Amino acid sequence: MALKKFVVGCFEDEKVLFPAVSKVRKAGYKFHDIYTPFPVHGLDKAMGLRDTSIHTAGFLFGMIGTTTAVTFMTWVFTKDWPVNIGGKPNFALPAWIPITFEMTVLCAAVGMVLTFCYICQLAPFVKRHHFHPRATDDLFVMVIECGEKTNEEELKSFLANAGAQDVQTQVAEEGWWIGRYDQEQELYKEPNIA
């Protein structure tokens, strides 16, 4: 396990989060990630992430489905076992449109979901370090990686000035491992918010 040191700051409102993101970028700190309870539009651009190309994978898988269906049905009906159905042509392309279409959609959808799980490294029994339990509830959790030269205290006060609450340092594993949430994570306690 490669442990790393992170500085974590939580935001309650997108209106505070966005200016903070651009401040952090300008100051030259390196984002580990921002964990949000729902998709915040424009946050990926603000963080400087590049666009995803997962839809290309969907297109490629769809094409695989189309060609598989057409070539298979052609082979079956013209080569392997041609059947004379009322003298109609063996290569009956219009009648194969429904199955070709269904196979295209099936391959594209299954392929894309598997690609998504693979590139995001999501699977059953996958365990990650979660920086804040409310990141899936109501907080936007900004995590900044500490390099060798990073001044931790400076970074912490910088985040607090940018509007972050509950700023803290955490040492954690970066990737994922096989594990159980009930054994490695604390159970939820009612928060003490007024």
Add this chain to the structure above:
Amino acid sequence: MSVTKYESQLREPLVNGDKTYGQVTQDIVNTIEAKPTRLWYIGFYVSVALLMFGVYSVYREVTYGIGQWNVNRTIGWGWDITNFVWWVGIGHAGTLISAILLLFRQGWRTGVNRAAEAMTIFAVMCAGQFPIFHMGRVWMAFFTLPYPNTRGPLWPNFNSPLLWDVFAISTYFTVSLLFWYSGLLPDLATVRDRAKTKLRKHLYGVASFGWSGSTKHWQRHESLSLVLAGLSTPLVLSVHTIVSFDFATSVVPGWHTTIFPPYFVAGAIFSGFAMVQTLMLILRKVMNLQDYITLGHIEAMNKVIVLTGSIVGCAYLTELFMAWYSQVPFEQDIFFKYRIAGPYGWSYWLMMTCNVISPQLFWFRKLRRNVLFTFIMSIVVNIGMWFERFVIIVSSLYRDYLPSSWSIYYRPTIWEVGFYLGTFGLFFTCFFLFSKYFPVIAIAEIKYVLKTTGESYKNDMSTLENKEVDEFVHEMHDHHEEGAVKVVHH
């Protein structure tokens, strides 16, 4: 104001009450964390009992053969395929709501899409039973799959609409399931991170695939949902089109019509939305979710019902017109002698009343927003849509080309009815379990629209509008002057 997008004040809020993100989580996850009510237990046990009866009915059919049903040589499809088409039709609303309304950017889908998608999956599960058990020798159902076999290999007939059905239904089920579950991942993670017991933490931890809410993951997730919606939109239209091909590519009078694909798709959306209404009205009451499934949601769905109901009515009249206009004696006999009149005339008029006449009451806004009336109408529509399939199948089959094969009046046996009741049991057992163990409303999606369409945020927006109206006008004025100067320069 850079973050929140402008949303018209004329649209009513999608989330009622002054909610924060935390409260949204609390309200929706509460249905999982709280102990089920007595009503839930009663409903669940009744469903399981129905399911058991269905299992016994199927057991009789498998053991003694199709003879346990009253289907005969001419009415070979009877109740069984009627139920199949009915359930598949119901299964169309979920994907319509989650896919087509996503592409059309209809914000109101967020409140109902999760439960509607679950409904789709359960309805397709029920639908699939009927053609499979109609095969008689159900243990040979895998013969429909094109796999290399020892019989030649002998392949299925890819030109047959019945095989297209196999591909369409199984693809539809798989894609709906993937769409539904990929949308569930973030919400299951929310439940996981709030879990107060070890077992719940473990199970939701496994089920949520280690979802963390990373921005990069969200970006890919959004892209995935959009493409899956784009794929599901033609898919949902293709599935009922292919189901209608089962009829339309035959040469049976009353089936052999080109209007069938659009007519079946409209009917499917019609009956699907009716079932969504039935379930949502119960769900919002029992689970106390009136703030998320508002009268606005109900009204929007009722508008879809009146639209699709009118399309279906138009199709019924077109069929009658075409039968007369074609001057084909067989077509005319089926429609004018054996469908709207004759021994099954009552089912035709029941269908007409339920599907075409009664939904027209939804033109009145008061009735569209009346919960009790909507609930009754949703059941009326589903009865009507069941009879539509019954009319199509039975009234076309009982008077064939050959008078020697004309059949006597068809009545189902108790085991035929039991199979149908059993699928109700399966459907509601699944739905009750879903409502207990899964977030019935898409939590993340509600949070996403909360800041633009929540009630309190809408109110904030309108005060802001009033305050800055002068400033706004000035800005516009300045822009105009700049533009005018430019024109002069040119």
